[in-house]
Amino acid sequence: xxxxxxxxxxxxxxxxxxxxxxxxxxxxxxxxxxxxxxxxxxxxxxxxxxxxxxxxxxxxxxxxxxxxxxxxxxxxxxxxxxxxxxxxxxxxxxxxxxxxxxxxxxxxxxxxxxxxxxxxxxxxxxxxxxxxxxxxxxxxxxxxxxxxxxxxxxxxxxxxxxxxxxxxxxxxxxxxxxxxxxxxxxxxxxxxxxxxxxxxxxxxxxxxxxxxxxxxxxxxxxxxxxxxxxxxxxxxxxxxx
Amino acid sequence: xxxxxxxxxxxxxxxxxxxxxxxxxxxxxxxxxxxxxxxxxxxxxxxxxxxxxxxxxxxxxxxxxxxxxxxxxxxxxxxxxxxxxxxxxxxxxxxxxxxxxxxxxxxxxxxxxxxxxxxxxxxxxxxxxxxxxxxxxxxxxxxxxxxxxxxxxxxxxxxxxxxxxxxxxxxxxxxxxxxxxxxxxxxxxxxxxxxxxxxxxxxxxxxxxxxxxxxxxxxxxxxxxxxxxxxxxxxx
Numbered sequence: 001x002x003x004x005x006x007x008x009x010x011x012x013x014x015x016x017x018x019x020x021x022x023x024x025x026x027x028x029x030x031x032x033x034x035x036x037x038x039x040x041x042x043x044x045x046x047x048x049x050x051x052x053x054x055x056x057x058x059x060x061x062x063x064x065x066x067x068x069x070x071x072x073x074x075x076x077x078x079x080x081x082x083x084x085x086x087x088x089x090x091x092x093x094x095x096x097x098x099x100x101x102x103x104x105x106x107x108x109x110x111x112x113x114x115x116x117x118x119x120x121x122x123x124x125x126x127x128x129x130x131x132x133x134x135x136x137x138x139x140x141x142x143x144x145x146x147x148x149x150x151x152x153x154x155x156x157x158x159x160x161x162x163x164x165x166x167x168x169x170x171x172x173x174x175x176x177x178x179x180x181x182x183x184x185x186x187x188x189x190x191x192x193x194x195x196x197x198x199x200x201x202x203x204x205x206x207x208x209x210x211x212x213x214x215x216x217x218x219x220x221x222x223x224x225x226x227x228x229x230x231x232x233x234x235x236x237x238x239x240x241x
Numbered sequence: 242x243x244x245x246x247x248x249x250x251x252x253x254x255x256x257x258x259x260x261x262x263x264x265x266x267x268x269x270x271x272x273x274x275x276x277x278x279x280x281x282x283x284x285x286x287x288x289x290x291x292x293x294x295x296x297x298x299x300x301x302x303x304x305x306x307x308x309x310x311x312x313x314x315x316x317x318x319x320x321x322x323x324x325x326x327x328x329x330x331x332x333x334x335x336x337x338x339x340x341x342x343x344x345x346x347x348x349x350x351x352x353x354x355x356x357x358x359x360x361x362x363x364x365x366x367x368x369x370x371x372x373x374x375x376x377x378x379x380x381x382x383x384x385x386x387x388x389x390x391x392x393x394x395x396x397x398x399x400x401x402x403x404x405x406x407x408x409x410x411x412x413x414x415x416x417x418x419x420x421x422x423x424x425x426x427x428x429x430x431x432x433x434x435x436x437x438x439x440x441x442x443x444x445x446x447x448x449x450x451x452x453x454x455x456x457x458x459x460x461x462x463x464x465x466x467x468x469x470x471x472x473x474x475x476x477x
Contacts, residue, residue, distance in 0.1 A: 058453075059449075059453065062452065062453040062456040062457060063414070063449045063452045063453055063456075064413075064414040064415070064416075064417035064418075064428070064452055065414070065417075066417045066418060066420070066428060067417055067428060067431075067445055067448050067449050067452060068449070070428070070431070070432075070441070070445045071442070071445040071446065071449060074435065074441040074442075074445065075441045075442035075444075075445045075446065076442070077441065078439075078440060078441055078442045079442070162307075162308070166308075166309070166310040166311065167310070168310075169310035169311075169312045169313060170312060170418075172312065173312075173421065180310055180312055180313055180316075183313060183316070184316055187316055187320045188320070191320060191324045192324075193316065193317050193319075193320040193321035193324055194317070194321055197313055197314075197316070197317040197321070200309075200313055201305065201308075201309040201313055204308060204309050204310055204313070205304075205305065205308040205309060208308045209308070
């Protein structure tokens with residue numbers, strides 16, 4: 001294996017890293033906000049809120065992300081005059097915004113189910129205790145349900161973020177020059193698929209390891225009550241005090 | 242042209258082509274899933290083995306394939322496969338570029354990806370087996386192959402069904418990525434259709450609806466399998 005070539009390739013691929021990170025970061029953020037709204041909608045008892053949320057989740061989890069990307073980027077392009085009349089054409093003209101929209105909507109559907117499950121997992125006794133102390137709905141959400149659900153959702157959400165980082169590679173198909181786009185160009189030019197795959201793969205793997213580690217850290221920090229108690233100070237020190 | 246004329250079964254309709262392409266999507270997904278079952282069970286076996294290098298190898302495989310975009314894996318198989326075949330052809334005295342059949346590339350790439358996920362499913366299912374049953378099988382003198390066939394495989398498959406259902410849905414949706422290799426499956430057919438009619442929206446919408454139909458049917462299918470496989474199990 002040609003190490004000089006691989007070093008060169010790795011550096012060339014790094015040029016796409018900012019775009020990959022930007023797509024992943026923004027879609028996780030926007031998708032997360034939308035997911036929270038969707039989860040609250042499907043947990044509400046109002047059918048007019050529950051059914052749209054369920055339909056959204058059903059459609060976006062049941063179809064491939066690439067189809068969603070094409071539907072938004074190429075499909076909506078067919079309605080250009082209408083979109084221009086509405087003044088939103090500048091948004092749907094750009095591959096970047098289309099990719100971001102598709103990624104956000106897609107992750108929102110998956111994350112909504114994670115958040116819904118996490119909220120449902122909050123033990124009823126905790127909510128009851130909160131109410132018994134006279135907490136209002138907002139205080140209850142902020143102090144009791146939110147923190148418990150957040151901790152519950154973290155492991156599954158970490159998987160979702162990893163799959164979002166991987167999903168940004170689909171943006172390469174609609175001409176966005178992120179890591180996979182550059183890798184594909186290089187493979188087509190040099191036909192050294194294995195070396196380039198190793199370089200590009202290592203970049204994604206490093207991002208994903210960093211994400212997983214960061215969330216494990218967050219989980220550790222959020223669950224002090226589940227860790228073993230710190231050891232008692234030795235008896236001699238206690239005698240001093 | 243109205244939507245029905247465009248997607249219908251008349252002389253100008255794309256209905257038959259789209260349905261055939263949906264069939265191809267199912268074929269490539271099934272082949273990929275089966276290839277993944279082979280890779281996955283081998284990897285699960287390696288992960289559970291006592292030989293350390295085997296465990297490392299399998300752990301490396303699942304970590305890599307689950308942490309790298311599937312599109313990259315598909316490019317690896319597509320370009321790497323044809324590069325390797327061309328090299329072999331050169332050795333045999335041929336010349337020029339030899340392409341790998343797109344269906345084979347697709348099935349192998351999907352197999353490699355889904356194998357990494359299936360490995361975890363099989364491993365978890367094996368660990369859920371009651372130790373006493375394996376002990377009892379050994380005690381009555383079953384050789385390993387017979388024990389695998391009568392005791393391990395039927396139960397592992399039963400425990401694995403929910404997890405395998407998730408992997409199947411994944412494979413079905415990943416199969417859309419195989420369109421980049423030129424295999425005429427549902428998404429590629431929609432691209433061809435929207436290119437020649439300049440009406441992308443109806444084509445991608447139809448593709449989405451067909452994918453949704455396939456995933457929905459599969460959800461019910463796996464639900465039925467799960468209930469059926471649990472017939473003999475007493476539940477609380």
